[in-house]
Amino acid sequence: MEIYQVSVFVENKSGKLADITDVLSENGINIRALSIADTADFGILRIIVEDPVSTEKILIEHGFTVTLTKVIGARISDTPGGLSYVLRILSDAGIGIEYLYAFIEKTADRASVILRVDNDEKAEKILADKGVELIGGDAFHE
Amino acid sequence: MYYNQKIETMNREDLKKLQAERLRKTVERVYNNVPLYRERFDEYGIRPEHIKTIDDLKNLPFTYKTDLRDTYPYGLFAAPLKDVVRIHASSGTTGKQTVVGYTKNDIDVWAECVARGMVSVGGSSEDIVHISYGYGLFTGGLGLHDGATKLGASVIPVSTGNTARQINIFKDFGSTILCCTPSYAMYLAEAVKESGMSPEDLKLRIGIFGAEPWTEEMRQEIEKGLGIKAYDIYGLSEICGPGVACNCYMQNGLHVQEDHFIPEIIDPDTGEVLPEGESGELVFTCITKEALPLIRYRTRDISSLTYEPCECGRTSVRMSKPCGRTDDMLIIRGVNVFPSQVESVLLNIEGVSPHYHITVDRINNLDTMDVEVEMSPSLFSDSVKVIQEKEKTIKQALLSTLNISVGVKLVGPKTISRSEGKAKRVTDNRQIR
Numbered sequence: 302m303e304i305y306q307v308s309v310f311v312e313n314k315s316g317k318l319a320d321i322t323d324v325l326s327e328n329g330i331n332i333r334a335l336s337i338a339d340t341a342d343f344g345i346l347r348i349i350v351e352d353p354v355s356t357e358k359i360l361i362e363h364g365f366t367v368t369l370t371k372v373i374g375a376r377i378s379d380t381p382g383g384l385s386y387v388l389r390i391l392s393d394a395g396i397g398i399e400y401l402y403a404f405i406e407k408t409a410d411r412a413s414v415i416l417r418v419d420n421d422e423k424a425e426k427i428l429a430d431k432g433v434e435l436i437g438g439d440a441f442h443e
Numbered sequence: 444m445y446y447n448q449k450i451e452t453m454n455r456e457d458l459k460k461l462q463a464e465r466l467r468k469t470v471e472r473v474y475n476n477v478p479l480y481r482e483r484f485d486e487y488g489i490r491p492e493h494i495k496t497i498d499d500l501k502n503l504p505f506t507y508k509t510d511l512r513d514t515y516p517y518g519l520f521a522a523p524l525k526d527v528v529r530i531h532a533s534s535g536t537t538g539k540q541t542v543v544g545y546t547k548n549d550i551d552v553w554a555e556c557v558a559r560g561m562v563s564v565g566g567s568s569e570d571i572v573h574i575s576y577g578y579g580l581f582t583g584g585l586g587l588h589d590g591a592t593k594l595g596a597s598v599i600p601v602s603t604g605n606t607a608r609q610i611n612i613f614k615d616f617g618s619t620i621l622c623c624t625p626s627y628a629m630y631l632a633e634a635v636k637e638s639g640m641s642p643e644d645l646k647l648r649i650g651i652f653g654a655e656p657w658t659e660e661m662r663q664e665i666e667k668g669l670g671i672k673a674y675d676i677y678g679l680s681e682i683c684g685p686g687v688a689c690n691c692y693m694q695n696g697l698h699v700q701e702d703h704f705i706p707e708i709i710d711p712d713t714g715e716v717l718p719e720g721e722s723g724e725l726v727f728t729c730i731t732k733e734a735l736p737l738i739r740y741r742t743r744d745i746s747s748l749t750y751e752p753c754e755c756g757r758t759s760v761r762m763s764k765p766c767g768r769t770d771d772m773l774i775i776r777g778v779n780v781f782p783s784q785v786e787s788v789l790l791n792i793e794g795v796s797p798h799y800h801i802t803v804d805r806i807n808n809l810d811t812m813d814v815e816v817e818m819s820p821s822l823f824s825d826s827v828k829v830i831q832e833k834e835k836t837i838k839q840a841l842l843s844t845l846n847i848s849v850g851v852k853l854v855g856p857k858t859i860s861r862s863e864g865k866a867k868r869v870t871d872n873r874q875i876r
Contacts, residue, residue: 308825310818312855338827343853347825366818366856370825399826
């Protein structure tokens with residue numbers, strides 16, 4: 302099962318991010334992982350939630366601009382060089398990383414990252430081949 | 444000093460006779476050569492021989508910018524193209540340009556108008572005229588260029604941009620008269636200061652500024668910053684370009700070159716001619732133009748007229764500094780911009796909603812224009828790079844239609860106010876009144 306990230310457009314004005322999280326909160330949506338990309342003009346809130354499809358629907362109903370994107374989850378060693386190991390594999394395979402962010406899993410003794418790459422299939426295969434533990438969508442989604 | 448003393452100091456009665464004669468000839472010319480005018484005059488039951496005095500002018504129908512657009516590009520020309528030696532153009536409301544043409548004589552008349560203005564502010568053939576208006580389809584650059592050439596001054600056709608070079612030329616070439624937009628003059632004044640020079644290090648003494656509205660306060664600032672006297676020049680390409688009217692050294696209103704262009708002030712709603720001194724829409728009739736003699740052209744500029752003789756000795760009518768527009772046209776860095784142009788650009792980009800808001804400001808003395816565009820599903824992506832690419836596409840499209848660079852800001856969907864009636868599409872924060 303694949304991991305789908307919900308991305309939401311955030312206008313660069315105070316209170317806009319809270320407007321989004323209020324909607325999530327009111328609808329009992331728990332954020333499992335998150336990152337924010339910001340530019341001078343606008344931001345993009347990227348979240349991993351249990352039910353991306355219904356979250357997308359709810360946010361659109363509340364007037365937000367939303368898109369779903371497939372991303373990759375990986376568990377890496379929580380030691381120096383853990384992230385480097387994964388990034389080097391991707392770079393050696395010529396796979397570009399659009400962005401990545403780390404998050405915490407309740408029971409994990411390892412670090413976890415979400416990766417957005419330009420070639421999902423190839424990235425997943427090469428990471429698995431190199432023994433990197435991938436996180437399935439079932440870790441988040443129902 | 445006068446460039447053409449006989450005309451510039453002519454008494455009103457003689458001038459009226461001259462104007463009437465020229466008006467009648469012009470009406471005859473357009474009636475015989477321009478289908479639109481023939482139809483329109485026939486509709487009003489007007490024949491060229493009906494024009495006896497300039498009081499008959501008020502009975503003639505108006506010409507509008509849309510007439511130029513509807514007959515794009517050459518439909519209102521009253522001279523064959525073989526006699527047309529120059530074509531200029533300015534932006535129009537729907538992306539279609541307004542095209543204007545000049546015969547050899549038209550160019551001469553235009554140059555003389557500019558030369559008269561230059562002399563009336565104290566210029567002479569001794570001057571080194573530094574022209575920082577844009578050269579090209581815009582009438583500013585070549586208009587001032589031809590006028591200064593006619594005067595016999597030394598002309599430096601610097602054109603716009605490259606501020607460092609402009610300042611080097613001030614210093615090394617000894618420019619004495621600067622011609623550009625007032626906002627660029629402000630910018631240059633600041634750049635001079637930043638370069639560590641003071642006005643005393645420059646030979647500049649006169650500035651001739653136009654193509655956009657500016658205030659008395661701005662005039663004082665430019666005068667101080669560049670160590671010059673700053674004068675207003677007025678014109679529009681439809682009538683000929685800069686030089687239709689110009690300040691004299693008294694800086695009290697702009698002398699209209701009345702032997703070529705007859706001004707009227709009308710009520711923009713009723714079309715009635717307003718009494719002397721009242722503010723209304725400025726209307727011009729060209730009475731010597733050959734290629735494009737427009738009759739009662741609605742400029743949309745708001746001004747007033749006074750026939751009181753000026754202390755400078757000139758007898759021509761003076762118009763007040765235009766203090767606004769009757770339509771929604773914006774003048775940004777000398778370029779005409781209509782909000783509807785922005786709308787049509789946005790509508791042509793897939794997935795962009797037609798809801799937008801324009802904010803105009805003057806930052807560091809240069810006009811800025813920012814367009815807020817609503818984020819939509821087709822513009823959105825989880826990747827910043829992709830969104831910025833799309834933002835760039837919008838900017839490029841606006842630049843190629845408007846000919847000025849515009850800032851684009853993406854805002855949330857449905858955040859731009861919708862209105863039933865006339866939407867408030869523009870916020871102009873420039874303080875020029």
